[in-house]
Amino acid sequence: MMQGVRLEGIAKDFGTTTVLEKIDLDIEPGEFLVLLGASGCGKSTLLNIVAGLEEPSGGRIHFGDRDVTALEPDARDIAMVFQSYALYPTMSVRRNIGFGLKMRGMQAAKVEAKVAEVARLLQIEHLLDRKPAQLSGGQQQRVAIGRALVREPQVFLLDEPLSNLDAKLRADMRVELKRLHERARRTTLYVTHDQVEAMTLAHRIVVMNKGRVQQCDRPEVVYAKPANRFVAGFVGAPTMNFLEGRLTMAGALPGLLLGEAVLPLPGLVAGAGVTADQPVVLGLRPEHLVLAPTAESGTCQGQVLMTEPTGPDTYVLIRLAGQEVTARMPPGVAVTPGQTIHLRLDGASASLFDTGEGHRLN
Numbered sequence: 001m002m003q004g005v006r007l008e009g010i011a012k013d014f015g016t017t018t019v020l021e022k023i024d025l026d027i028e029p030g031e032f033l034v035l036l037g038a039s040g041c042g043k044s045t046l047l048n049i050v051a052g053l054e055e056p057s058g059g060r061i062h063f064g065d066r067d068v069t070a071l072e073p074d075a076r077d078i079a080m081v082f083q084s085y086a087l088y089p090t091m092s093v094r095r096n097i098g099f100g101l102k103m104r105g106m107q108a109a110k111v112e113a114k115v116a117e118v119a120r121l122l123q124i125e126h127l128l129d130r131k132p133a134q135l136s137g138g139q140q141q142r143v144a145i146g147r148a149l150v151r152e153p154q155v156f157l158l159d160e161p162l163s164n165l166d167a168k169l170r171a172d173m174r175v176e177l178k179r180l181h182e183r184a185r186r187t188t189l190y191v192t193h194d195q196v197e198a199m200t201l202a203h204r205i206v207v208m209n210k211g212r213v214q215q216c217d218r219p220e221v222v223y224a225k226p227a228n229r230f231v232a233g234f235v236g237a238p239t240m241n242f243l244e245g246r247l248t249m250a251g252a253l254p255g256l257l258l259g260e261a262v263l264p265l266p267g268l269v270a271g272a273g274v275t276a277d278q279p280v281v282l283g284l285r286p287e288h289l290v291l292a293p294t295a296e297s298g299t300c301q302g303q304v305l306m307t308e309p310t311g312p313d314t315y316v317l318i319r320l321a322g323q324e325v326t327a328r329m330p331p332g333v334a335v336t337p338g339q340t341i342h343l344r345l346d347g348a349s350a351s352l353f354d355t356g357e358g359h360r361l362n
Contacts, residue, residue, distance in 0.1 A: 003064035037208035079148035229358030268347030271362030283351035
């Protein structure tokens with residue numbers, strides 16, 4: 001029976017330095033959970049604690065109904081894939097994948113059958129007799145994943161497994177990992193600093209900062225309704241635009257007062273407890289600044305500073321009420337530096353944060 005993972009109050013201190021602060025997480029059986037954060041946020045330390053490679057300073061770890069906190073890694077029924085592929089250079093792909101099974105005393109015929117099955121799944125049957133030095137980076141990563149997969153563990157742990165690959169291979173391997181999980185349906189905990197990996201692979205994303213969980217939710221929720229200003233700024237590229245001002249009513253529309261300018265925010269739902277004239281930080285994704293054909297009701301005026309075509313989009317840097325913001329527009333949009341344009345701000349999709357700790361208000 002497939003097992004989930006439950007972390008209760010996991011803490012980790014190195015001397016006087018606190019790396020993890022009472023992490024509570026429930027990973028459902030078969031779920032693909034991604035730990036996302038910058039270097040030093042504690043995500044790899046947490047993964048190593050789940051693996052048994054590090055001892056927690058406090059808290060408990062459960063796999064299903066089993067308390068595994070004090071168990072050695074080989075007793076936890078896990079398989080781990082690291083950033084470095086850690087393949088045996090003198091062994092063939094076939095022997096690399098089957099080595100762990102052989103060391104456990106499995107019969108040679110069964111080992112061969114399992115290796116062949118995993119090789120078919122990963123589409124590396126034609127590579128089984130090659131050595132690691134004869135493989136590309138993507139092929140080596142598939143072998144490392146195959147070595148973990150062949151053991152049929154209850155829990156997969158992956159620590160930045162794609163970061164050594166170039167952009168094209170990373171994109172290809174993301175697709176392969178997603179397909180692989182849909183077939184195997186093993187409980188998976190995946191560490192990355194790459195938000196694209198997190199958004200495309202995860203059932204849920206755990207955004208971490210300074211040893212704390214900032215938000216744990218589905219990718220679309222983390223993107224559309226970030227729990228705080230840190231999450232809003234970390235997830236999304238280009239980053240969310242932030243404008244600090246006061247909420248006001250511009251005629252029949254809510255708006256943001258910036259100095260003497262009022263930016264209309266049609267559709268804004270401020271949230272319970274948010275009052276008019278309250279200082280707030282407004283967060284708008286670049287796609288929520290929409291080019292308007294004329295100075296119609298509910299629009300504001302800005303000046304184009306720079307355009308950045310990327311192929312599928314054009315990013316436009318705009319001076320708006322004395323501050324710089326970025327808008328995502330269609331390719332080939334007819335705007336030029338120095339031009340005055342009119343924008344409609346999508347208030348219904350806007351985020352409001354308090355000006356102190358940056359907690360979400362709506």
